[in-house]
Structure formats: structure tokens, C-alpha cells
Amino acid sequence: MTDAPAPAARPRRLDVRDLHAWYGESHVVHGATFHVDRGEIVTLLGRNGAGKTTTMRALAGVVRTRKGSAHLDGHDLLATPPHRVARTGLGYVPEERGIFASLSVAENLLLPPVVRPGGVSLAEIHALFPNLKGRDRTQGTRLSGGEQQMLAIARVLRTGADFILLDEPTEGLAPVIVEEIAHALGALKARGLTILLVEQNIRFALAAADRHYVVEQGRVVDEFDNTTLRTDRARIDAYLGV
Numbered sequence: 257m258t259d260a261p262a263p264a265a266r267p268r269r270l271d272v273r274d275l276h277a278w279y280g281e282s283h284v285v286h287g288a289t290f291h292v293d294r295g296e297i298v299t300l301l302g303r304n305g306a307g308k309t310t311t312m313r314a315l316a317g318v319v320r321t322r323k324g325s326a327h328l329d330g331h332d333l334l335a336t337p338p339h340r341v342a343r344t345g346l347g348y349v350p351e352e353r354g355i356f357a358s359l360s361v362a363e364n365l366l367l368p369p370v371v372r373p374g375g376v377s378l379a380e381i382h383a384l385f386p387n388l389k390g391r392d393r394t395q396g397t398r399l400s401g402g403e404q405q406m407l408a409i410a411r412v413l414r415t416g417a418d419f420i421l422l423d424e425p426t427e428g429l430a431p432v433i434v435e436e437i438a439h440a441l442g443a444l445k446a447r448g449l450t451i452l453l454v455e456q457n458i459r460f461a462l463a464a465a466d467r468h469y470v471v472e473q474g475r476v477v478d479e480f481d482n483t484t485l486r487t488d489r490a491r492i493d494a495y496l497g498v
């Protein structure tokens with residue numbers, strides 16, 4: 257009898273080892289180690305102030321005082337100047353979304369340059385986020401919070417980014433909009449994109465993601481798959497202090 261072949265491992269996209277990051281003298285990320293494979297959606301969960309956003313900002317090159325290693329598809333992110341990071345395929349959607357008040361939806365969308373082939377077309381963006389359809393001339397800040405979040409994601413998708421860092425996309429949004437965003441992330445995953453998500457909303461994390469890391473004091477201290485996250489609420493609640 258021959259053994260069944262082992263399932264093919266997915267190629268690793270993001271490999272972060274012993275990452276440290278500082279704001280001035282303040283040492284915030286203390287040796288985070290984690291990875292994200294091709295086509296996965298992975299969350300960083302943890303209490304406020306645990307260092308999740310700073311980890312993302314360090315990967316995106318917004319926080320520049322860093323040590324350790326972080327590679328995306330073999331590109332050394334810590335050695336990449338900020339204006340070159342987008343060319344590695346990494347797109348960053350910050351928590352504050354960054355929608356310009358004085359610009360229309362279309363102007364916001366077309367603002368960042370396309371840096372790689374394979375960007376999501378306007379037709380695909382409208383299929384993913386129907387709320388944005390027909391709103392080209394609407395002032396950015398006349399959109400609802402959910403629509404601004406959709407616009408912020410769409411803007412990064414247009415550039416050709418295929419590894420998306422998404423910081424708390426559901427914060428402050430109504431449940432129906434949260435569902436729409438979960439649905440859109442599912443469609444992006446089906447399209448082959450890879451996503452690292454900072455989240456506080458466990459229901460959304462379960463609906464949208466494949467795996468979950470817990471961050472405490474700037475370190476990854478545990479990892480959950482969806483089954484464990486669903487069934488062992490006490491374990492995750494202890495980390496989150498709920």
C-alpha cells in the first residue's frame with residue numbers, strides 16, 4: 257500500500273521573524289513572528305495597544321525604525337524604501353482610511369499610481385462594491401463610513417497590489433455593511449489575493465479569515481484556526497479581556 261501524497265503546501269508569501277519596531281524611544285513591537293501563505297486571509301487579534309497596527313505600519317514602511325526580518329515573496333521589506341514597497345505587491349489600507357475630503361470618489365480612486373499589472377478594473381470594483389457604483393462625482397467625505405472603507409480598499413486594489421494589509425476595516429460600521437465587506441474579502445480571496453487583517457470583531461474574523469494570530473505586547477503569543485476560535489471562546493476571550 258502506498259501512502260497518499262501529502263497535500264501541496266501553499267507557497268509562503270509573507271514571512272515575518274523576530275520583528276521589532278519603535279516610535280522614537282518607545283519599543284512597541286517586541287519580536288513578532290508569523291507568516292501568511294498565498295491566498296490566505298489571516299488576522300492579528302489582540303487588545304487595544306497590543307501593537308497590531310504598529311506591526312502593519314512596520315511592514316508597510318510607515319514606521320521606519322525596525323529590526324528583525326520581513327519578506328514578501330522573497331523581497332526584503334525592511335530594506336525596501338517606502339516609495340518602492342508598493343512594487344512588491346503590498347497594499348496598505350490604514351485604519352483611518354485616508355479618503356481625501358476635497359476629492360471626488362473617482363479622484364480618490366485614481367490617486368495612487370498603478371504599480372503592477374493585474375490591478376482590479378473599475379468594472380470589477382463596482383461588482384465588488386456596488387455602493388460605489390454611480391458615485392464617481394460624489395465628494396469623498398459625503399460617503400458613509402462603510403462606503404469610505406470600500407473606497408479605501410478599492411483604491412489599493414486598483415494599483416495592482418495583491419497582498420493587502422487591512423487595519424480594522426469594520427470599525428464603527430453597521431452589521432449589514434460588515435457583512436458586505438466580509439463578502440468582498442471572500443471574492444478577493446477567490447481571485448487569489450492574500451490578506452492580513454487587524455480585527456477586534458471576532459464574528460467578522462471568523463466569517464472572513466482562515467487563521468488568526470493573537471498579539472500581546474508586540475509579540476505573537478498564540479494561533480487559532482477557525483474551529484478552535486469558534487469552539488474555545490474562553491481561550492480567546494482571556495486574551496482579549498472580554
Ligand SMILES: Nc1ncnc2c1ncn2[C@@H]1O[C@H](COP(=O)(O)OP(=O)(O)OP(=O)(O)O)[C@@H](O)[C@H]1O
Pocket residue numbers: 279282284302303304305306307308309310311
Ligand atoms: N505614533 C505613535 N507614537 C508613539 N506611540 C504610539 C504611536 N502609535 C501608537 N503608539 C503606542 O504603541 C502601542 C501599540 O499601539 P498600536 O496602535 O500598534 O496597537 P494596536 O494593537 O493596533 O491597538 P489599537 O487597536 O488600539 O490600534 C500603544 O502603546 C500605543 O500607545
